[in-house]
Amino acid sequence: MLYWDKEKECMPREELEKLQLRRxxxxxxxxxxxxxxxxxxxxxxxxxxxxxxxxxDLKQLPFTTKQDLRDNYxxxxxxxxxxxxxxxxxxxxxxxxxxxxxxxxxxxxxWAELMARALISAGATKNAVIQNSYGYGLFTGGLGIHYGAExxxxxxxxxxxxxxxxxxxxxxxxxxxxxxxxxxxxxxxYEAMLEGGIEPNDLKLKAGVFGAEPWSESMRREIENKLxxxxxxxxxxxxxxxxxxxxxxxxxxxxxxxxxxxxxxxxDPLTEEVLPDGCPGELVITSITKEALPxxxxxxxxxxxxxxTRCDCGRTHVRMQKVLGRSDDMxxxxxxxxxxxxxxxxxxxxxxxxxxxxxxxxxKGNLDQLEVQVEVSERLFSDEVRKLxxxxxxxxxxxxxxxxxxxxxxxxxxxxxxxxxxxxQRVIDKRNV
Amino acid sequence: MAKQISVxxxxxxxxxxxxxxxxxxxxxxxxxxxxxxxSDFGILRLIVNEPxxxxxxxxxxxxxxxxxxxxxxxxxDSPGGLATVLEQMHEENLNIEYLYAFxxxxxxxxxxxxxxxxxxxxxxxxxxxxxxxxxxxxxxxL
Numbered sequence: 072m073l074y075w076d077k078e079k080e081c082m083p084r085e086e087l088e089k090l091q092l093r094r095x096x097x098x099x100x101x102x103x104x105x106x107x108x109x110x111x112x113x114x115x116x117x118x119x120x121x122x123x124x125x126x127x128d129l130k131q132l133p134f135t136t137k138q139d140l141r142d143n144y145x146x147x148x149x150x151x152x153x154x155x156x157x158x159x160x161x162x163x164x165x166x167x168x169x170x171x172x173x174x175x176x177x178x179x180x181x182w183a184e185l186m187a188r189a190l191i192s193a194g195a196t197k198n199a200v201i202q203n204s205y206g207y208g209l210f211t212g213g214l215g216i217h218y219g220a221e222x223x224x225x226x227x228x229x230x231x232x233x234x235x236x237x238x239x240x241x242x243x244x245x246x247x248x249x250x251x252x253x254x255x256x257x258x259x260x261y262e263a264m265l266e267g268g269i270e271p272n273d274l275k276l277k278a279g280v281f282g283a284e285p286w287s288e289s290m291r292r293e294i295e296n297k298l299x300x301x302x303x304x305x306x307x308x309x310x311x312x313x314x315x316x317x318x319x320x321x322x323x324x325x326x327x328x329x330x331x332x333x334x335x336x337x338x339d340p341l342t343e344e345v346l347p348d349g350c351p352g353e354l355v356i357t358s359i360t361k362e363a364l365p366x367x368x369x370x371x372x373x374x375x376x377x378x379x380t381r382c383d384c385g386r387t388h389v390r391m392q393k394v395l396g397r398s399d400d401m402x403x404x405x406x407x408x409x410x411x412x413x414x415x416x417x418x419x420x421x422x423x424x425x426x427x428x429x430x431x432x433x434x435k436g437n438l439d440q441l442e443v444q445v446e447v448s449e450r451l452f453s454d455e456v457r458k459l460x461x462x463x464x465x466x467x468x469x470x471x472x473x474x475x476x477x478x479x480x481x482x483x484x485x486x487x488x489x490x491x492x493x494x495x496q497r498v499i500d501k502r503n504v
Numbered sequence: 505m506a507k508q509i510s511v512x513x514x515x516x517x518x519x520x521x522x523x524x525x526x527x528x529x530x531x532x533x534x535x536x537x538x539x540x541x542x543s544d545f546g547i548l549r550l551i552v553n554e555p556x557x558x559x560x561x562x563x564x565x566x567x568x569x570x571x572x573x574x575x576x577x578x579x580x581d582s583p584g585g586l587a588t589v590l591e592q593m594h595e596e597n598l599n600i601e602y603l604y605a606f607x608x609x610x611x612x613x614x615x616x617x618x619x620x621x622x623x624x625x626x627x628x629x630x631x632x633x634x635x636x637x638x639x640x641x642x643x644x645x646l
Contacts, residue, residue, distance in 0.1 A: 447512050447545075448568065449563075449570065452512050452568045452569075454510035454547055454570060454619070456541075456542060459542075459545070482512075482514075482544065482545050484512060484513070484514050484519075484566075484568060485568050487514065
C-alpha cells in the first residue's frame with residue numbers, strides 16, 4: 072500500500088489550496104469568536120475571517136508563541152468548552168509552566184488518520200508488528216503513534232520507553248517489524264542487543280519511525296547500517312497535534328507536511344518576515360482543522376527549509392527538510408550559532424566514531440569555550456599516546472572547519488556519556504549556571 | 505614475543521583502581537605496568553599472566569581494551585646492561601615506541617618490555633645479535 076488516504080495526500084494543488092483557504096477562514100472565525108486571546112490579537116491587526124481572500128493573507132495574521140500557551144495556562148486557549156475535550160496532553164514543563172494541549176473527539180480522529188498516513192508512508196501494513204517505545208502518558212509520542220498503528224490494523228506492542236533489556240527481548244520474541252522511538256534510543260537499543268548477544272540482522276525488524284529530536288543524515292546511515300533497517304524521520308509537536316504533522320516517504324528527500332490540516336511557512340526568526348521556499352528559517356505552522364486548540368501561525372522554534380517541487384512518491388504536500396535544530400538547542404559560542412546536529416554530522420563522517428557525543432559550553436574568563444566529548448571505541452583506540460592525540464587533533468580540525476570556531480575535543484571512555492531512553496541531552500551549557 | 509593489554513582511561517578519580525579490582529577479582533596477576541598520560545586521558549599498559557582472559561573481563565566491564573605485541577627483553581642486571589641493548593638497536597635503526605621495566609627478573613637478567621615499530625623485524629635482528637627475549641609461555645610463567 073502506497074498511501075493511506077490517496078485522495079488527500081495526492082490532492083491536486085489547486086484543489087488543496089481551495090480547501091486550505093476555506094479551513095483557514097473557519098479557523099480564524101472560530102478563534103476570534105471563542106478564544107479571548109485571539110480576539111485581542113486579531114483585533115490588534117484589524118483582521119476578521121472576511122478579510123482573508125487568499126492564502127497569501129496568512130502573513131498578515133499575528134503569531135502565536137509558546138509564551139502564549141504559558142500565559143493561558145492551563146485551558147484558556149481552548150476554543151471549545153471542557154465538556155467537548157476528550158484528552159489532555161502536556162509538556163514536562165522543565166523550562167517553566169508546562170504547555171497544555173487539548174483534543175476533541177474529532178481532533179483525536181484526525182490525529183489517528185495522520186499517524187496512519189505516516190506509518191503507511193514508512194512501509195507499514197496491517198501485518199506490521201509495531202513496537203512503540205515512545206513514552207506513554209502526558210507526552211504525545213506514545214499515544215499518538217498508538218492510535219495510528221491501531222488505525223491501520225497493525226499489531227501494537229505498547230512498550231513505552233525504558234527497560235531496554237526487556238524491549239530487546241520482546242523485539243526478538245514478538246517479531247517486531249517496525250520500531251518507533253527517538254533516534255538516540257534506537258542506538259541505545261542496538262547496544263543492548265549486542266550486550267544481550269542478539270544479532271540485529273537476525274531480527275524481523277525492517278523499519279523505524281524516529282523523531283522527537285533533531286537527527287542528521289549521518290545518524291540515519293548509522294542507524295540503518297547498525298540495525299539493518301530503513302529509518303524514517305517523523306515530525307510533530309504537541310502544540311500542533313503531536314507526531315504525524317510531517318513524515319518522510321520512501322524518497323527520503325524531506326518530510327511531507329499534512330497540508331490539508333496544517334499551513335506551513337518559514338520565517339526569519341529575528342525579523343519575522345516570511346522567507347521564500349528553500350531558505351532556511353523557523354517553521355511556522357497554522358492548524359486549520361483543530362477544534363480544541365487551533366493555533367494561528369505557531370512559532371515552532373524548529374529550523375528547516377520548505378521544498379515544493381514535485382516528489383516522486385506522488386504526494387503533493389509540501390516537504391520540510393530534516394530539522395537542522397531547534398532554536399532552543401542552538402548554542403551561540405563567541406557569536407557563532409552551533410547546533411548539536413552539525414557536530415553529529417562531522418563526527419559520524421569519521422570512521423570508528425560512535426554516535427554518542429556531548430557538547431559542553433563553558434566560559435573561561437570572558438571567552439566561551441566549546442568542548443566536544445567523544446567516546447573512544449575499540450576501533451579508535453591505540454596503545455600509543457601519539458596516535459590518540461592525532462585522532463583528537465583530526466576530530467578537532469574537522470569540527471573547527473565545519474563550525475567555524477575553536478573546539479576542544481575530549482576523548483572519553485565508552486558508555487561514559489549518558490544514554491537516553493527519550494530525548495537525548497546533547498548540550499550542557501555551564502554558562503547559565 | 506608477548507601480549508600487552510592496553511586500556512583507555514579517562515583522567516578521572518577511581519578509574520585505575522577499578523581496572524585493578526576487575527583483574528584482581530578475576531584472579532589475574534599483573535606482572536608489569538606503565539601508564540602514559542596526557543592532561544585528559546591515560547593509557548594503561550599491562551603485562552599479565554593471562555592476557556586473553558584479562559582482555560575479555562576488561563571488555564565485559566566496559567573498558568576500551570586492545571592487545572599489543574611487545575618484546576620482553578632480557579638485559580644484564582648490571583650498570584650499562586640496558587645501554588648495550590639500546591646501542592645495538594640504534595645501530596640497526598630500530599625505533600622504540602616506548603619501554604618500561606618488568607617487576608622481577610629472569611635468572612640473573614633484568615627484564616624490559618619494549619614496543620617497537622616492527623616487532624617481527626626486531627626479533628629477527630635480536631636473535632642474530634644474541635639479544636635474549638622471552639617467549640609468551642616463559643613470560644607468563646614468571
